[in-house]
Amino acid sequence: MARMFFPDLRLNVELSGPEGAPPLVLLHALGTNLRLWDGVVARLPGHRILRMDMRGHGLSDVPPGPYAMGALIHDVERVMAQAGLRDAVVVGLSVGGMIAQGLAVKRLDLVRGMVLSNSAARIGIASQWQTRIEAVRAGGLEAIADATLERWFGRNWRELPELPQMRAMLLATPPEGWMGAAAAIAGTDFYTPTAGLTLPTLAIAGLRDGSTPPDLVKETADLILGSRFQLIRGAGHLPMVEQPDAYTDALRGFLESIGHV
Numbered sequence: 001m002a003r004m005f006f007p008d009l010r011l012n013v014e015l016s017g018p019e020g021a022p023p024l025v026l027l028h029a030l031g032t033n034l035r036l037w038d039g040v041v042a043r044l045p046g047h048r049i050l051r052m053d054m055r056g057h058g059l060s061d062v063p064p065g066p067y068a069m070g071a072l073i074h075d076v077e078r079v080m081a082q083a084g085l086r087d088a089v090v091v092g093l094s095v096g097g098m099i100a101q102g103l104a105v106k107r108l109d110l111v112r113g114m115v116l117s118n119s120a121a122r123i124g125i126a127s128q129w130q131t132r133i134e135a136v137r138a139g140g141l142e143a144i145a146d147a148t149l150e151r152w153f154g155r156n157w158r159e160l161p162e163l164p165q166m167r168a169m170l171l172a173t174p175p176e177g178w179m180g181a182a183a184a185i186a187g188t189d190f191y192t193p194t195a196g197l198t199l200p201t202l203a204i205a206g207l208r209d210g211s212t213p214p215d216l217v218k219e220t221a222d223l224i225l226g227s228r229f230q231l232i233r234g235a236g237h238l239p240m241v242e243q244p245d246a247y248t249d250a251l252r253g254f255l256e257s258i259g260h261v
Ligand SMILES: O=C(O)CCC(=O)CC(=O)O
Pocket: 028, 029, 030, 031, 093, 094, 095, 096, 123, 148, 151, 152, 185, 210, 211, 212
C-alpha cells in the first residue's frame, strides 16, 4: 500500500505482481474501495496490477464534492503516469467502468483494452441520484445501506455470506466522498463518446444486479464494435466478490484472447 502525492490530493494505491508483466488497472465501484479486488489479485499472479482508492473512498483523501467525472479520469491518468504504466487493460466496476470509458476516449495510449464490469455509458437518472445524495447528506451511508445492498445482491441479500464485509465497506465510505462520486455519475452520459471507441472490450454483467442490470450493460457493450458480453449467473453487482473464480476466469479468457499475458 502506498500514498501517491499530487499538488491537490493524496491517493491510496497498491501495486502488485512482477515488474514488467502485462499491466492491469482495477477501478472499484461507488461506496467500495480497492480491497474489493483482493480475490482477483490473488488469482492473477502473473500480471502487474495497479489498484487505487478513488478520491473520497478508502484511504484516499476526501476533497469537498461534487466531483467531476473528468477529475476521476484525471486521477487515474496521473496515478498511471506516476506508476510508469501504459497499454494497460483497465478493469472498471460500475463507476470504475465509466472512468475506464472516459480514459479510453481521452488517452487511448494508456488503454490496451477495457473490461466494463457491471457498468454502462449512463447509470441511473439524475433525479434518482439527487434523492440518494440528499438521503446521505441527512443520514449518512446508513440511510441508503439496505436499499443499496438489495440492488447490489438481489432479493435474498440478507442471506449472503459476503454481506457483513460488504456492508462494512459501504458504511466505511466517507459520506462526502460517496456524494461527490455519486454526483459525477449523475452528470455523466458517455453514450456518444463510447460509441466511437474501437478497442478490445469485455462487458461483464451479473444476473441479479439491480444497480446496472444485464440489459443496461449489454446496451453499452453493443456500442463498441467487436466487444464481447459475458453474463455471470450467480452474482449481482459485485461478481468479483460473489463469484471470484468465474469472474477471474472471464478476465483471464479475455486477457488471453488479446495476448495480454
Ligand atoms: O448504489 C447503487 O446501487 C448504485 C451504484 C452504481 O450504480 C454505481 C457504482 O456502483 O459505482
